[in-house]
Every structure is written in C-alpha cells, then in structure tokens.
Amino acid sequence: MIKITTTALLTLLSVSYVSAQKINTIINADEVKRIETVLSSDDMLGRKTFSPEIDKAADFIASEFKATGLKTFPGLSSYKQHFQLIKPVVQSQSLTVDGAAADEKNFAVVTLKNEINITEKSGLPFTSIKKDENLYEAASKIVHSKKSQVVIVDTSFAKYFGRITNYLKSRLFENQQDVLFILSDKQPTSFSLTAKHTFQKSDLNNVVGVLPGKSKKDEFVVFSGHYDHLGIGEAVNGDSIYNGANDDAAGTTAVIMLAKYFKALKNNERSIIFVAFTAEEIGGFGSQYFSRQLAPEKVMAMFNIEMIGTESKWGKNSAYITGYEKTDMGDILAKNLKGSSFSFYPDPYTSEQLFYRSDNATLARLGVPAHTISTSKMDNEPNYHKPSDEIETLDMNNMAEIIKSIAISSTSIVSGKDTPSRVKTEELR
8 A cells, every 4th residue: 555644744735734644535445446347347247439328327427426416518518529430432533743653552532522523723721741851740730720722742751641531531520620641752733532431430538537737727737547348249268247346447447536535635836637538459540639629839748547456467556657768657656656655667568569559649749748547467467358357356455546646646636836848740640
C-alpha cells in the first residue's frame, strides 16, 4: 500500500481539508471490485464494438458519471458522445493531370460525397507535403482540418502513399471536407478528378463527463480508458467470452473512480474531462473522433489508463508510462509522489511501440503530452486477449493503489501549478 503521511498528502493535494482517510474512502478495493464486476461480467459478452452489450456498458458508465455529478460535454445533451464511423467504398475513380491519365496508386480522394468532380477550376487551394515532413502527421492534419484542398505529396513518399491514404480514408466522420491527394513532384497546371462512392455507416458512442475548472476552465486535463473489448471469440477450455477485465475494464474503472475523487475535492482549477473510449480494439476510432472536438493547444495533459489490473515487472506499487522521454510529464508525477512508496517507470517494452498503440496516440500526434499508464507485462501477460482475462485474475488492492497514485501525482497539473512540456511531433514516427 502507498505510504503517505498526512502532511505529505496535504502538500501534494495543496488543500488542507483533504486527508488520507478521504482518498481511501473514495478509492478502495471494494469500489474497484464493484465497478470491475459489472464491466467484465459475462452479461457484457466481452463488450465488442457495435454489439448491444457495448451499449449496456456505455449506459453503466454514463450512470456512474451522472451519480458523480459530472457535467455533459459541451454541445451534448447526454454523457454519450455519439458519432458515425463512415467507410467509403470506391465504385469508380479517375484522374487526369496535365492531359495524362494518372495511375490509381498515385492519387486518393477523401470525401463523403457519392459523386465528386474536382478540377483546377473548382477553386480549391493547393498545399503540399514535402519530403522532409512526417507524411502521416501532415496528411492527418490536412484531412482533419475541415478545409477542402488539393494536396501535392512529394514522390519520395511513393512507398507509403497508398498505405497512408487508405488508412485515412477508412475512418471518416461527419463533416469531412473534400481532400484530393496527388503524388507528384510539381503542382499540375490542369487536372480533373471524377469519383463515385457508396458508404457504410456505423454508430458508435464514447462516454464523456466534465468537471468544469475554476480559474482555468478553458484548459483541459483528460483522464481516459477504453471500454470496448473483443466480444465472443474462439473457445478456450470451453470459454468463448473475452471479458476484458484487465483490457480495459481496469482503465475504465480507474476513470470512473478518478471522477468521483476529483468531484469530491472540488478544487480543480483546470477543467477535467473523463472519457471512456469506444472502438480502441479495432483502430482507435473513439479517441480519433474525440480528439477532433477539442483544440489540442487547450489540452494540457492526457492520462490514458490501460491494463492496470496486474502487477508490473517491478511488483506492487509501480506502473510505467509510455513515451516517458517525450515530455517531462513523468518527472512531474514523480515529484508529486515524493515521500510515497509508489514509483512510475519509463516503458520497458519499447519494441512493442505501446506509445502508438493506445488511445493517447491521437492527441500525442497533435502535440499534447498524452501518455498511457499501465502495468501490463507485455512480454509475459498470460491473459492478454484471451477468455481468461477475467476479474479473478486481477489484484483489487493493487489497482486501488495505482488509481490513488494517479490521482495524487496528477494534482499539480489539475491545479494548474504544473504544465507538462509538449510532444515534439516532428520526432514521432
């Protein structure tokens, strides 16, 4: 258990009326178990994206946010942040550039229109992606910019052009503007694109609650986890329900408990957003949609919480932070935990590229100090993506201590006293 003296805790929380007893009352093993039991129960059938059961999970999370007294996200009438995932299916497409037919592998159009025609007379502005830029980052910003345009992509990206543009086209949301990518060494004098698409639309929901800040209400700190999992799959020892107790009912449980904790403190100077993401397991669509609803420069930090139900490689009272070296956020958390027995470590599994594999990645690519906190032993996690990922395999006491450590270590960021450095996006892969 974390050993924090009353004096140290009061200093860390910067409020004289908060005691160790209060944090223990709000964040404890019994409450962890209560929430985990619901989210990872067989009744949820593994919370697969698009299933009726994931809607049951969303309703439960929303009910917890309501009971806590959180506000809804601006512009929403409920805690569910509904959106549609739109996948275009190309029926036909052709492009001529300066009178010559272009190979289909050298152009791509991102659109929500069934039929689209773009020429040099359409008046769309030109922009370019140069050879010294990060293709994924630059193309993503353009697609998400809400501006129609023609993009000339340097031919040095020929090897990755199709992969990146197909990726971007596969995850469209409402209000997407028209973007034409052309792989070329120069801006064309004349061009003509004709394309026809049909669209497959699927409904999804993040669950979002807000605790408005006081003096810095337009600055945001995000606590997140994903609530979807794999659903029903291949049976192992007669069990076909992939419950996802650790992945990531554990992170969602932490988000709910942190909401209760900060609501009880009533002293957050910055606004706090608590969000349970959908569709992480199939491509991170929930966090991608969410990120488009915020100005990234207003997000001061993101604590994404994933798989904290088992001991880390260092044992109890420890966790690691993905992308530790990319900002000074880990140093801030360590400073706030000084005097306790809890330690945060840099991600020891860098070859797994975990920084890029969870819901922190979308905001991190926009410069936000966004990291995932985890304890999962990725070189030896026997229940990962298996039916055996059930609540009985989790350590409720250790989970409670990890959640407490996140609460305490984040306090100076929530209060506005500390602001982590931004991610240098040009250094991301």
